[in-house]
Amino acid sequence: MSPTSPVLNWIVDHRPTVSPVGDQGPRQTCLAWAATAAHEQHVRDALSVEYLHWASDPPAGARGTLPGLVSGLGNKGQPPAAQWTYDEDLDETAATYMPPSSITGPFRRSLIRIVDESPDGLIKELSEDRLPIAGIRVTQALLTAPGGMVDGSDAGTDGHAVAVVGVAETVVPLASIPTGARLICVRNSWGPTWGTKGYALVTETAWAACVVFAVVLEPATASAR
């Protein structure tokens, strides 16, 4: 195969319009990062990951869960990123874990809708300018993402959230991947050193094995404090 011959045909690719890949560090903030990417797609503005994560509790202990996200996005909303920037070393168990008093909004609110997590379902949402937030189990292939590719049939363990930003299909066979196979492009929150500049292509087999759910955001009215 010639090195200059493209082997992928992008069905849909939102990477050019999403904000730079972030790094959650050792904190359990993946859902806030993925949801923020999806939310920014609607508002076309950088939003505060830290505020959304903080706002996802109450319900008590709900940070990192869909109920927490529903509550955070539906009730408190999400202000611009600059009003409370993310700190990967922040201790969110401290009593002082509160937004700065200088936050003024506007607070962008959204509702959440469960969607079909299959490649077809993801393509449909992406084509309508919505970035699906996917809940997945973590596989060894995802952890290392060598060459920016995630393959295999491992179901994985624990849980993680990523934003789906595109879907491509192969135009030639690649190792065990046949022609016409779709590859799900995910935007992770593990910094730009993971995968290929923070993104990875997940094969259909790997996706079907590890995906748990997908949701999208439907914007609601913004409000100022």
Add this chain to the structure above:
Amino acid sequence: MSVFRRNLAKASMEASRLHKRMDTPLDRPVDVFLLAQRLGLWLTAQPLDTYGFYLRQGDVAGIVVNSRHPESLQRYTCAHEIGHHVLGHESHADDAATLGLYSRLGQQELQAQVFAASLLMPLPLARHVLHQVRTERGSLGPAEVYLFSRNIGVSYAAAAWQLAEYNLLPRGQARQLVKQGAAAAKDELRGTTWVEDARADVWVLDERWNGIAIICRVGDEVHLRLPEDLSTGRVWTFDSPAPGDDREVVPAKQVLRWDGAADIQAQPTNPPSPGGRAVDIGLDLVRESHIRAAGQVSARPADATPPEELALFDLNELSHVDGEGDWPVIPAAGRRAMVLVPRSVGTFRVALSLRPAWNPSEPAAGKFTFRLSAKERKWLSGAGYAKPQKDLRVERLAAA
């Protein structure tokens, strides 16, 4: 007090007196073989059909223990025979009938048993060890009694009965624990069955034990359980030493590399190093896995029907969130479980770091270190005199 009870009390008292006389340190397992030698007893091991025996002939006395028995049983037998010596008994051969059941024993045997228990588990040492092994459970269960027996150097049954004797464990519970056996207690402690040797002692270290130094035996199982949340991409890896790894790794023949645009190249991977095994440092990693947190989204096969767990994400339910109920948490700390087995005598300073799985050169988000000193099992495995006594005997023969 009856004569019978008075004699048992005397046996226990004699054990305490012996410790005082010998200035025995009571913050570590009693070195019973050393005590025998300091008492001037010949100590030998032989393959026997019995536990062991005590011989007295004039001024010369000695102890023979079964070389095929495990360390804890040899120690107990030795303590029992020391009891016969200290209490002024005549020569005795001891088998399961004399050492196993109190009710069938003659008074001297019972005295020797009480002496042995008091010698190996004096109350100050028992309290010291109990303080070490108390868990969050508070009460004593199978795991705590096992840890007590391991740290004090006696069998599980002997530990349970002595704790009952000190009224630290209800007698009925001690009976139940002895019936279930040490294997069940070790299984509870490590959460799984034995790895290589059912008789190996088990050490379980979690993040609370950062910086600890442990002294174990060659062949013991050291289980590490460190919090690891895969949603952060950080996993625990060894900094030093890199333990030997017996697990078979089948490397991929080629790796696909995506350029970030529309191209993917298949590239060969580097061939595995010869032997595929780290340098033998005397410490092996024999098992490694990630244990997911309770309440996590469960695995399902790729060809399964849509899972019931999706109902937990139903928006009708979510719209009525009130803080109640159990939801699958997307990020939550599972644990990295590793089992290390020391293969040779030595001291290992083990250091692990929590680092990005895709790039271990990035800064660590957490560190865990401990010092592991592996010693030989202190048991009399070969036939003949205990080693220091061989030298002593040669010296005496030369002098004669």
